[in-house]
Amino acid sequence: MLFERRGGRLRPTAEAVQLNGRLDRLFDALAYLDGTDPSDPVSQPLRLAAPPTLGHRFLASAMATFMKQNPSQMISLETCTSNGLVSRLVDDTIDLGFTLAELTHSAMELIPFHRTFAVCVMASDHPLARHKVITPEILHGEDQIALMRRHMVRTRLDQVFARAGVRPRIVAEVATGVSAITLARHGVGVAVICPFPLLRHHEPDLAIRPFAPEFVYRASFAVSTVRPLSKPARAFMRHVQLVVKSERILTTESWAAQ
Numbered sequence: 057m058l059f060e061r062r063g064g065r066l067r068p069t070a071e072a073v074q075l076n077g078r079l080d081r082l083f084d085a086l087a088y089l090d091g092t093d094p095s096d097p098v099s100q101p102l103r104l105a106a107p108p109t110l111g112h113r114f115l116a117s118a119m120a121t122f123m124k125q126n127p128s129q130m131i132s133l134e135t136c137t138s139n140g141l142v143s144r145l146v147d148d149t150i151d152l153g154f155t156l157a158e159l160t161h162s163a164m165e166l167i168p169f170h171r172t173f174a175v176c177v178m179a180s181d182h183p184l185a186r187h188k189v190i191t192p193e194i195l196h197g198e199d200q201i202a203l204m205r206r207h208m209v210r211t212r213l214d215q216v217f218a219r220a221g222v223r224p225r226i227v228a229e230v231a232t233g234v235s236a237i238t239l240a241r242h243g244v245g246v247a248v249i250c251p252f253p254l255l256r257h258h259e260p261d262l263a264i265r266p267f268a269p270e271f272v273y274r275a276s277f278a279v280s281t282v283r284p285l286s287k288p289a290r291a292f293m294r295h296v297q298l299v300v301k302s303e304r305i306l307t308t309e310s311w312a313a314q
Contacts (some may be wrong), residue, residue: 060227073235101130102288105144106154109233111135111274114253114297122295129288145280151289156250158166166276168270168292170252174213177237177255178246178263179192185263190246192220199234199245200224210275213248216271237262275300 058072068076084118087223106115111133119131141153142161159166187194195217202224203210215217217224227245230236233254236247250273255264275292279285285293 075313077090100286100288101132102152102286102292103134103150104131104133104152104154104292105141105150105253107138107156108135110154110156110253113234118292118296118299121299122292126291127297141278145278147237148280148283150287151171152292153279154275156273156275158274159278163281165279165281167279167293168274168275168276169297170275172250172252172273172275173246174267175272176246176248176265176267177240177257177298178265179241179243180261180263182243182246182263184246185265186266189268190248190265191268192217192222195246196222199223199227201228201230201239201245201247202226203233203236203249204229204231208252213271216269 057069058065058075059149059197060069061067090278104115104119105111112135115133119133123129123131134150138157138159140153141150141155142159142164144150145153146161146163155166162208169312176195178184184190184194224246228239230239233247233249236249237254239245240247248267248271252273252275253263255262279289279295
């Protein structure tokens with residue numbers, strides 16, 4: 057048995073995963089029959105796409121280390137919205153996408169490679185910095201920097217505040233976490249954001265506190281459900297997973313200890 061149905065979708069079994077690891081030679085042979093050489097980087101460029109935050113703050117460095125290990129591999133990286141990943145996968149203009157959004161589409165599957173939790177960022181001298189953990193109740197009536205309403209995560213956060221019966225005062229709406237951090241650093245207000253990949257080290261001019269209740273973000277590979285992954289794409293996915301494990305990414309406990 058290679059597949060089993062879970063929640064209305066087919067999922068590979070352990071036997072299928074094991075078999076898939078042995079199929080590279082078969083796909084290489086098929087590529088030769090098709091007139092391409094899988095060992096030739098020109099014949100198999102790796103096409104990536106990601107939203108700006110992941111593309112500039114994480115993927116660019118992962119690409120650099122991957123290309124040093126594979127100097128003949130051609131890679132292209134374009135930035136787009138997370139929603140734009142779907143159309144690019146459907147149109148076969150990319151091999152692999154990256155997202156922090158919880159996207160759903162019949163032609164796309166998300167494979168998580170990193171999980172992190174929301175944090176609250178503010179200037180280091182902000183009055184709320186005295187708290188070790190920030191809850192919705194603490195933010196009631198406080199100046200808040202929020203993501204634009206078009207972001208799905210904004211809706212999720214608004215629901216967290218509504219369930220707690222509190223209403224922060226929105227003083228600014230921004231499109232990216234980078235902008236939210238910049239405004240928070242200048243004392244405009246506080247922001248509840250995903251720390252990955254923006255905050256991986258100590259920031260002396262920022263107070264970074266865990267946000268409770270836990271608000272989960274998942275960084276995921278976005279892959280096509282109708283086309284098999286190319287050999288370079290599979291290799292790059294393995295590389296990204298190793299990079300995440302090897303980098304110094306702060307945990308919830310680390311934020312509280314700052």
